[in-house]
Amino acid sequence: MKLIKSVALAAGVLSLASGAFAQDDTFKVGMVTYLTGDWGYPGTSTKRSLEIAAETYGQVLGKDIELVIVDAQNPNNQIPEAQRLMAQDIKYFIQGYNLVPVPLARYVVDNGGLMADGTSWFPDLTDEGGYDNYFMFMPSWKVFSQTLVEYSLKFGEENLGKKPEDLKIALIGNPIMSYVGDEAARILTEMGLEPAIHETYGNDIADFTPLIIKMREAGIDIVIPYQLGSDAELYRRQAAGLGHTPPILLAAGVGYDQPEFADMGDAALGSMSLSYTVPEMREDFAPGLKEFKERYQELYGEQPVTHGLQTFATAMAFFQMVDQAGSFDVAAVSQTMADTVIEHGNLPNYWGVKFDENHNNMYANPLIIGQWVPDEDGKPVYRVVYPEELAVEEPIIPYFQN
Structure with missing residues (x-):
């Protein structure tokens, strides 16, 4: 099992630990989500699930996956936290559990980053279109x-x-x-x-x-x-x-x-x-679902919630796409993601992946x-x-x- 560096930081603490994720020999991936407050429970499940995905996948293009996961606490803190992460040269983000996801996603992609969104259900950037580096793995509302x-x-x-x-x-x-x-x-x-x-x-x-x-x-x-x-x-x-x-x-x-x-x-x-597809569905149609649930139970003594499964599946697909791109260049990864087709029944959430022109996943069904x-x-x-x-x-x- 490879060592996965995961840093979970409350708002206001990130700069104190900058050395923990400023290494050039890792593939850095950020997440801004709720870890405390009324929505801390589903947010924590997305955090845990991303960590298990990184642990399961191992390395991307020969580099360890280094996660930087921060607590947004409330919607007003999302962009400041993303600013702090991007200042540390973190360009890739997996969407966490957020009630107001659009401003965060827009900030990331407007500033040269890429957002893989596997949890948003509220109106998202695919409604607007024109965002090359935003990819919605979920079905639209x-x-x-x-x-x-x-x-x-x-x-x-x-x-x-x-x-x-x-x-x-x-x-x-x-x-x-x-x-x-x-x-x-x-x-x-x-x-x-x-x-x-x-x-x-x-x-x-x-x-x-x-x-x-x-x-x-x-x-x-x-x-x-x-x-x-x-x-x-x-x-x-x-x-x-x-x-x-x-x-x-x-x-x-x-x-x-x-x-x-x-x-x-x-x-x-x-x-x-x-x-969405949920952890309680039939396991034999979704490769990796059984192992994900077992690992989650082993680590946390409970089963993941729906958003946890979607985060895990999104991250596993995203890591695969970066490997296929053969480069950490955002434009190269974005093009690979746009061109990738994953048929149903090949991911832990059963869904496939095929993005339309606005990067909405047409295979996010049933x-x-x-x-x-x-x-x-x-x-x-x-x-x-x-x-x-x-x-x-x-x-x-x-x-x-x-």
Whole structure:
């Protein structure tokens, strides 16, 4: 096992350790992510996963991989931290877990760096186009919204026996995630299937009772929540208490596929969530997934979260592309990345890689659905239930009987 130099530094400490990563005999890769605060948990998973990727891959063009991972703490600190890293001649970055990823990515590429983004879900630089050194390994948020609609209509017809025009769909969520709900509503409306309810509530919501009653009275068949952790928990607890959830709940990820969702007990059961490929999917379709999970468990005593897997797979693909470029020159690496095609089933996250003209990954599919189902003791566990080739269990649809 090769020695991988990984330096994790809090904001304000980086300059004190400049000697730790100013070596010319290493391939330096930076990451700016949340390691503390409300979003420190998923950010820490991206950090750990990048470290395991560097350890697993070993060397790039004969040089040890030297990681410099800094704690952004909040969105306002991202660019100052990137400035400090780039001042130390760090040109290559793997995107960490960031709620506002665009300013950081734009700063890196505008200043001669390259960003490999395997975690962003919010609107990203591929929406703008024209950034030669930004590569989005994930599907865009528009694809996410489109898939929410497609899966909802599929399940409505196949599992509820209702044609699309007869389905009553509700879209509910908070302002931070509203772009996902708004895009799904736009797609449905263009199809002549206007949502029965489309409601974006305030961040300070304290009671979902009126909205739950509204959905019950409207006879909603499918609810698509676009929620973060706190409002997802409040909604699910109140819906369970009032005894009403539409027959199908298909959430837009985030609050619904985090490990702590299970802490709600019975209130978590039945909820489905659209997501990227996740560590819980079938391992035999994703080479390296099993070993990654085992190493993560060995080091940290727990399993990685979704963003951890995506970071690991992105880093493994990126290291391979730099090797293929045969040079550490940013322009050469960028061209190699633009030309590279990796077919499905060759990376630990199952997805392939093929970038379009804006460097959006056209092979970042399929999106999966996970469902919280009872284990042998009745406690909620997260299982991949769709699509079939990645599923470990059959979905329970409809789960909710009112």
